[in-house]
Every structure is written in structure tokens, then in C-alpha cells.
Amino acid sequence: METSRSVLIVPLLVVGGLAAGPAAAAAPVVPFDTSFVRHSHRRPVFQLDQRFSILNGKVVGTNGFKGGIEWRGRWRAGLGFYRLSGGVPTRTTQPPGTPPGTRDEVRFRYGVIYGEYVFIGNPRWELSTPLQLGIGGYYTKYLFPDGGVARTNSRILYLVEPSVAAHYRIFRWVGLGAGTGYRQVFASGEQPEDQISGYIFFARVKLFLGDLYKVVRGRQRLFSQDGLK
Template identity: 65%
Template sequence: MKVLLGSSLLWVLWAGGAGPAAAETPPDTSRVRQSHRRVVFQFDQRYSLLNGGIVGINGLKAGIEWRGRLRTGLGIYLLSDGVPTDVALPSYLPPGTRDELRFRYVAAYGEYVVVGTPRWELSTPTQLGIGRYYARYEKPDGQVERTPKQLIYILEPSVAGHVRIFRWVGLGAGGGYRQMLFQDNALESELNGPIFFGRVKLFLGDLYKIVRGRQRLFSQQGL
């Protein structure tokens, strides 16, 4: 009987001590999930390799993030540099005329976060846009002519990622391809090409929480 009671007491003590530890499971950091929606803004600068030249495109995106998994919204983009073309000049223009394309567009975007942790994220942004483009011709005497603006339709699938150095700042990069849809003009195909980008990302929401909570700015806490 004493042996039985002793064995039972040892089993109870072991179960009581091991129970809470067994019940505690490490948090799943393979995916970041938010319990609510939030508004997101992003200054989106990207580059394209077109006809042997690197062309910059500046944009601003605003949208909604759904539970840290899906982001949807709208963006507006302006071409910061002219795109050199390989298309033959119209016959009425004199030799030595410089030609380039310019365009701007608005786009609806969707971005799915494939894997996200407090430290890093990998996502698949895709944009579907509509805009206008025109050709600009600068003659040798300095006179400039522009063609009438025409509609363009754009599809831009890409892959993007970032890693946080601290909670409020990180480095990001990505790449993809810009494809003009429903092409009926040789000039439109001049705008097709790979896109790539690298950026410093500021997470203003986390920065606000750090400042408000008087936490250390250069800390790895939360990562």
C-alpha cells in the first residue's frame, strides 16, 4: 500500500509539473496574422529596362490590408524619364529628330503575402492598370511635336520581399514584368519589359508604437 501511494504521489507531482509546459506550444511565426483590417500607404518607385536604358517610374499606392495576408487598393504612376524607342520615325520628320515615349497610368493592385514573419516577408504583388501614352519628337531645331494620347492597358505581375533591420525600418527588393495588353500599335510594345525595385521601407505604425511606448528605437524586440 505504501508503495502504491508513493507511486501515485510521484505520478501526480510529475503530471502537475509537466502539464503546463506540455500545454505551452511555441508561437507560430511562419505567418503574420492581424486580427483586423488596416489602411496602408506606400511610395512605390520602380525601374524598367527598356530598349537598353533604365527608366524610372514613380508611384503612390493606397489600400487596405486584410488580416496581414492580402492587400488591395489603387495606385497612380508617372514615368519620370522618357523611353527611347526603336520604332522608325514618321517620314515627315527630319533626320536627327529625337524621339521618346511618355506615359502615366492608374492601377488596381492585389498583393498576397505568401510567407510573413515579424522579421521578413515574401509576397506576390500584381497590378492591372489603364493609362495613356504619347510619343514626343524633338527636331534638330529644338521644336517639339507630340502625338495624340492613346489608351494603354497594363498587366504587371511581380514578386517582392523585405527584411526588417529594426521593427520600424527594413530593406526590400523585387522584380517582375510589365506587359501591355490588347496591343494595336508598334509603339505600345516598346513599353513592355522587366521591372525591378529596391527600397528602404519605413513601418510608420510600428514607429509610432515605439515612440509612444518609449521603447528603445534600435532594438530587436518583437523580431
């Protein structure tokens, strides 16, 4: 009896495999949707943002940072602050009586509100269109040969910075990004003589604070690739 039962099982398994084979082969393959990264919840984001532009014919850096909130994986908004990393010789005429050998440098800093729209991406990378609206102060600093320092009154400037940006997430909690755009500066009064408007290009380090918090709490490995492959 045991022999006959064993013999009957083998054909049933073979027939079952043949029946399942064509059905499995016919199952459609659904491609991964890269239209945007989906997240059902809001989460904080933070960026260290190094921008470069041409000011008075010289490539200069502008150091800054941004922090805000992301929701639905598609929209971001927040606040930021930037300042010129070093002085740049101005195009203005030095005041009468200025000692020979005096150096003059333009200084520029500004705060922004920003919005960003992610139009394509997946958990590893994305392409987005940030827009920044800002208000800043612009002044000239004089460095005298005897070590003395003086500066002009700060003038208020307004700016708009549309750009295109991309980033690649190395680990779950950190990514590297780059982009390019244009800075348009407006003034309510006298226009600045220095060339502040112009093309910008930037590099950034992006921290994903929610995942970084999980790493600090030991809930996630430091170099985790979970969900990124």
C-alpha cells in the same frame, strides 16, 4: 522551536524543486509559427516603389507609389501610380519633314489597382505575391534642335503585372523590400512599336503608417525593435 521549523522548511523546498524539475523539462517547446503575420485589425500601408525594366534594350526606372489597406496580416489591396523616370529613344519612324537632329523619346505612365497575398512571414520579414492591374497612356515626345517640343496623341494601354516580393522591417515603422515579376501590356487598337512588355525588378521603401503615427505622437520610440526580435 525556531530551529526545528527552519530545519523542516529546507527539505520541503528541495523536494518541491525535484518534483517541478522533471515536469518543466518535459514541457514541449512550441516553435514560432511563421505561416503569416497575424493582425486582428485593419491598418493602412504605403509604399514608395522604384521599378526597373528593359525598354527598347535599355534598363529604365519607373517611379511610383502605392497606398492601401491591410487586414488579418495576410491580404492587402489599394491603388498606385507610376511614371517613366526619363525618356527613352523610340523605335518609331520619325514623321516626314522632321528636322535633322530631332530627338524622339517614348513616355509612359499608368495607374493601378493592386492586391497582395502574404503566404509566409513573421513580424520582421515576409514573402508575398502582389498582382497589379493597370491602365496607362503611351506617347512619343519630339525634341527639335531649335528647342521646340511636340508630342503625339496618347494611346491607351492596359497592363498586368504579377510578381513575387519580400521585405525586411528595419524598425517598426519602416522596411526595405525587393522583388521581381513580369509586365504584360495590351492595347485595344494599334500595338506599340516600343518594347514595353517584359521582366521587371524593383526596390521599395515600405512605411507602416500606424507605427509611424505612434512615433510622431511620442507613444513609440523612433528606433524601437519591440515585437521584431
